[in-house]
Amino acid sequence: MPAIVLASSSIHLELHPAARAAYEWCTHYPRWINWSNLPHPMATELSQEPLRGIMLDSPAAPNGPKSTRTFQLFAPLWTIQLWSTAQPPDGTILIDYRAIKMTDEQIEHAAWLSALSSLLGSVNPLQISEIRDSLAAHMPIHTHREILQTKTLNDPMLCRWTGLSRGTLLHQRRQKKSREQIEKASLPSSIDDVLDALKKPWSPDD
Structure with missing residues (x-):
């Protein structure tokens, strides 16, 4: 067990x-969201996502330096870009897979899965304006305030995050x-219309 x-x-x-x-690909992946403009509480908490890696222990040499511990990270890789320094925030959970004895091939596989997972949550650039309405419908106001520091996600924030203009967001809404x-308009307007549609002849190509 890790x-x-x-x-x-x-x-x-x-x-x-x-x-x-995989990490180098992550750093060049074309993101729509500018992470440097994320609200501080949001960026801070995301920077503390649990990390998977292999812990290496270097024993102390006689009359030499003290023993050192090195954690070799392989996933997730995107969180590194949110750290304020070259190291994760103190208290971040490190999941040590040393006991599993993973091969380099398995680690490479896990790293690429982590990198490619960002594609699954990619924002459709033609529907960015809908993020605001969707969050307002699902995220409680108190969570908005805690994470985004605002009552609801608004257009100025979306514009800062994505680099889009307010006019583009309005165009998407239209x-x-x-x-x-x-x-x-294409939906049946009454039960009679539904019944009429069902009575029509159909073919396997319909």
Whole structure:
């Protein structure tokens, strides 16, 4: 089983060599959100996401330096870009896979899965304006205040995060409204219309 350790100044963290290529891809991945403009509470808490890696212990040499501990990180890789220094915040959970005896191939595989997971949550650039309405409908106001430092996510914040103009967000909203009107018009207006549609002949190509 992996061991759990808390990050501290006595533990040096470095990137596992087998995770290097995946990390470099992460740093060049074209993100829509500018992380430097995220609210401080949000960036701080995200920077403390649990880390997976291999702990290495270097025993102290006679009359030499004290023993050192090095945590070789392989996932997640994106969180590094939120740290204020080259090391994770003190208290960050470090999951030590040393006892599992992972091979470099397994570590490389895990690193790339971590890197590619960012694609699954990628924002559709044509629907960024909908983020505000979606969060307002699902995230409680007190959580907005705690994480985003505002009652609701607003257009100025979205513009700072994404680099889009307010006019682009308004254009996206008009497009959404137009799509909804078209979809609404295509729906049957009454039960009779539904029954009439069901009575129509159909073919396997329908």
